Amino acid sequence: MLAVGNLHVSYGSIVALRGVSLQVGEGEIVAVIGPNGAGKSTLLLTIAGIVRAKQGSIEFAGGSVTGAAPERLVSSGLSLVPEGRHIFGSLTVAENIALGATTRSDRAAIAADTERVLDLFPVLRERLRQRAGKLSGGEQQMLAIARALLAKPRLLLLDEPSLGLAPLVVKQVYDSIEELRRGGVTILIVEQSVGRALKVADRTYVLNSGAVTISGRSAELQGTAAFDTAYFGAMSGARAP
Amino acid sequence: MIVLQNAIDAISLGAIYALAALGIGLIFSIMRLINFAHGELIMVGGFMLYGLAGQPYIVMALAAILVVSILALGMERLAFRPLRRANPATLLIASFAVSYLVQHIVLITFGARPMGVDFMAQLGESVDIGGLRVPRLQIATIIVTLALMGGLALFFRRSRVGVQMRAAAEDFTMARLVGVRANLVFAVAFAISGVLASIVSLYLVTQTGSVSYKMGVSMVLIAFVASVIGGMGSLTGAALGGFLVGIVSVSLQAYLPVDMRPYRDAFVFLLFIAFLLWRPQGLLVRRADRERV
Numbered sequence A: 001m002l003a004v005g006n007l008h009v010s011y012g013s014i015v016a017l018r019g020v021s022l023q024v025g026e027g028e029i030v031a032v033i034g035p036n037g038a039g040k041s042t043l044l045l046t047i048a049g050i051v052r053a054k055q056g057s058i059e060f061a062g063g064s065v066t067g068a069a070p071e072r073l074v075s076s077g078l079s080l081v082p083e084g085r086h087i088f089g090s091l092t093v094a095e096n097i098a099l100g101a102t103t104r105s106d107r108a109a110i111a112a113d114t115e116r117v118l119d120l121f122p123v124l125r126e127r128l129r130q131r132a133g134k135l136s137g138g139e140q141q142m143l144a145i146a147r148a149l150l151a152k153p154r155l156l157l158l159d160e161p162s163l164g165l166a167p168l169v170v171k172q173v174y175d176s177i178e179e180l181r182r183g184g185v186t187i188l189i190v191e192q193s194v195g196r197a198l199k200v201a202d203r204t205y206v207l208n209s210g211a212v213t214i215s216g217r218s219a220e221l222q223g224t225a226a227f228d229t230a231y232f233g234a235m236s237g238a239r240a241p
Numbered sequence B: 001m002i003v004l005q006n007a008i009d010a011i012s013l014g015a016i017y018a019l020a021a022l023g024i025g026l027i028f029s030i031m032r033l034i035n036f037a038h039g040e041l042i043m044v045g046g047f048m049l050y051g052l053a054g055q056p057y058i059v060m061a062l063a064a065i066l067v068v069s070i071l072a073l074g075m076e077r078l079a080f081r082p083l084r085r086a087n088p089a090t091l092l093i094a095s096f097a098v099s100y101l102v103q104h105i106v107l108i109t110f111g112a113r114p115m116g117v118d119f120m121a122q123l124g125e126s127v128d129i130g131g132l133r134v135p136r137l138q139i140a141t142i143i144v145t146l147a148l149m150g151g152l153a154l155f156f157r158r159s160r161v162g163v164q165m166r167a168a169a170e171d172f173t174m175a176r177l178v179g180v181r182a183n184l185v186f187a188v189a190f191a192i193s194g195v196l197a198s199i200v201s202l203y204l205v206t207q208t209g210s211v212s213y214k215m216g217v218s219m220v221l222i223a224f225v226a227s228v229i230g231g232m233g234s235l236t237g238a239a240l241g242g243f244l245v246g247i248v249s250v251s252l253q254a255y256l257p258v259d260m261r262p263y264r265d266a267f268v269f270l271l272f273i274a275f276l277l278w279r280p281q282g283l284l285v286r287r288a289d290r291e292r293v
Helices: A041-046 A072-073 A095-097 A107-120 A137-149 A167-182 A194-200 A225-232 B002-031 B038-051 B057-081 B089-112 B136-158 B162-171 B172-177 B183-208 B219-232 B236-254 B258-278
Strands: A003-010 A013-022 A027-034 A053-061 A078-081 A153-158 A186-191 A203-208 A211-217 B124-129 B132-135
Touching: A003 A041, A013 A027, A013 A041, A013 A211, A027 A041, A027 A194, A041 A078, A041 A153, A041 A186, A072 A078, A072 A137, A072 A211, A072 B172, A078 A137, A095 A107, A095 A137, A095 A167, A095 B162, A107 A167, A107 A203, A137 A153, A137 A167, A137 B219, A167 A186, A167 A194, A167 B089, A186 A194, A203 A225, A211 B236, A225 B132, B002 B038, B002 B132, B002 B136, B002 B162, B002 B219, B038 B057, B038 B183, B038 B219, B057 B089, B057 B183, B124 B136, B132 B136, B136 B183, B162 B172, B162 B183, B172 B183, B219 B236, B219 B258, B236 B258
Parallel strands: A027 A186, A027 A203, A078 A153, A153 A186
Antiparallel strands: A003 A013, A003 A053, A203 A211, B124 B132
């Protein structure tokens, strides 16, 4: 469904990605993990069309989308929930959700999908008329995912959905990710929490200093010495949590 | 009685300032562009009225609104859209460039002398309301402004594009990530700012009965100050700021000692400098800027 080939990205003279390649198959959950500054968010922002690649290719659903505008990607079925959620705090919860369907015009289907995401996140239903900025962190994360789902994505990119959330809330968010998988959504997820990512993802890529250091089936990676080295790099001797 | 009279003066002048400030504030909130060329939109509206003098007033007015909106769209397309990724300072300089360009095209074509235009001069007459002599122009201004503001509020709350524009004003990148078309939002914002500017032209030409290539300059300065006072980026703030500047100007005009009145504007700006020292963020802060993390 998604194929990224030899992606190079720089911000001015700072190199963020140096030749990243990865694939995501239909129906898979794939995780990208790695320490702070590894380039994980840059990778997602580049796939979503916000950051421009210096070199490399991105294919989505069988066609090249290298350099495509984000609004075009959204309408072709690729949605990003960015790090820090970025809900529209001055707008109501209902307006935030409705904005998710910006690229669609099938009113009846939008209404039905809105019902579906409200069933998935019942806490949002109680707060439809509230300003989104008043929601708690966990509720904002759910709103951000709900908004992305309204675009009817075939591929959902999630950037650190557990960041800054209490453990119980993290569990709720991950439960909903499992449920999305059962609904047939393909997911590419970026995480710093290694344990979480390995648990939910079919396959995992480890990104360090802008390059993929190791990848494979999550179950097989966990706990191996090669994985520890790939993740922690120079910090030899440290153990994965 | 004189107090009431002054109040009506203040509100109608404030209404015009508010319309001008809304035009500036709308573009700023979405594009981070302080569009000094907004004054030239106002000026070109005036010259449209001059060019069409003798036609029915309604034709003159509609033509001015239409042409100014198209000019605003043209500015966006030719000058500001290519600079979308540039920093705000570059955009500001570009707006000065556009402003000078338009001013001097008009200067070369029509010359520097103000020219008289007959446009709805009978609005200058007053009507008697309970002993008050109120110029019709003031009544019309207040009604038109309130209608426009109500229309804008409805547009931003109810229409899909309006909600998309509020989202883009709060977080432009995220708006694109949900599929908001950047070019559409910019174009609609400029078209609306063009309509707002042309209404200000209608007022200025009716009130002064003349046009000149510099007629937009002082208005855009006042509009800029009003939108800063109101809180840059907040549309409600820009409108409030406009009314406030109008009220303060009229009050000083009415209550300053007579020999100080020529220096009214100095006092107006002095007051607003003091206000900004006390509250640099303006009257209203954009909600997005004080959001919980």
